[in-house]
Amino acid sequence: MNPREATLDAYLKLIARLGADDGVVAARREMLGRLLARLAGAKRTSGDYHAHVGGFVADCGQSERVLAITCAREFYYFWLDDMKKMVEMTARAGFSIHNPDFPWHGDFNALLGAMRESGFSRFPPSLGLYLGKSFEDGAGEADILQREHLLKALLFLLDPHPPTSSHYRMAVDALLQHLADAAARQQLLALVREYFGYWQSFPFSHHRKSGAR
Structure with missing residues (x-):
C-alpha cells in the first residue's frame, strides 16, 4: 500500500x-x-x-x-x-458518518418554490429568535427578509435529517449549490455561522427531549 x-x-x-x-x-x-x-x-x-x-x-x-x-x-x-x-x-465531532441525500432544485428561486409547493412550515424556535434579535440589533427590513429566505431554505433542506452539526454543515453545502453568485455565497456562509448557535440552543422540543444534536 x-x-x-x-x-x-x-x-x-x-x-x-x-x-x-x-x-x-x-x-x-x-x-x-x-x-x-x-x-x-x-x-x-x-x-x-x-x-x-x-x-x-x-x-x-x-x-x-x-x-x-x-x-x-x-x-x-x-x-x-x-x-x-x-x-x-x-x-468536536468534525467527522460525519452518514451520506445524506440533499436534492438539487436548480437554483435558489426553484428551491424556494419547491418549499412553498410542499407547504413546508416546520421551523424551529431558533428561527424566530434569531430574526427577532437581528431586528433588535438594527438590521433593515430587506436584510431580515433575505436572512429569513435563506434560513428557511436551509431548514427545509435539513428537515428530513437528524439535527446534528454534521448534517447542518452538509445542508449548508447543499444550499450553496443553489447560489451562483459569489457574494451571495459569502453572505450565506456568514449567516449560517451566526445562526448556528441559535439552531443548537433552541431546537424543536422533541429534539431537545431526545438529546439529538
Whole structure:
C-alpha cells in the first residue's frame, strides 16, 4: 500500500470506528479515490490540495457534490498528515458518518418554490429568535427578509435529517449549490455561522427531549 492509499485507509478506518456503516465507507472510498487520482503528482500541501479540489467537485454530478465537498473537507488534514488537527476534529465531532441525500432544485428561486409547493412550515424556535434579535440589533427590513429566505431554505433542506452539526454543515453545502453568485455565497456562509448557535440552543422540543444534536 503506497502512502496515499494508506492515508485514505486511515480516514476510512476512523469514520468506521466512529460508526459509519459499510455503505458509507464504500461510497467515500470511491469518491476519495477519484480525488486522489486528481492529486496524483501533487505535493502534500494545502495549496496543492485546494488547487485540485475545486475541479474535483465541479466534475461531480449535482447529486454527488455534497458528498464530494464533505469528503474533501474531512480528508484535508489526512492529506496534510496533521495529527493535531485530526484529533481536534474528532473531539468536536468534525467527522460525519452518514451520506445524506440533499436534492438539487436548480437554483435558489426553484428551491424556494419547491418549499412553498410542499407547504413546508416546520421551523424551529431558533428561527424566530434569531430574526427577532437581528431586528433588535438594527438590521433593515430587506436584510431580515433575505436572512429569513435563506434560513428557511436551509431548514427545509435539513428537515428530513437528524439535527446534528454534521448534517447542518452538509445542508449548508447543499444550499450553496443553489447560489451562483459569489457574494451571495459569502453572505450565506456568514449567516449560517451566526445562526448556528441559535439552531443548537433552541431546537424543536422533541429534539431537545431526545438529546439529538
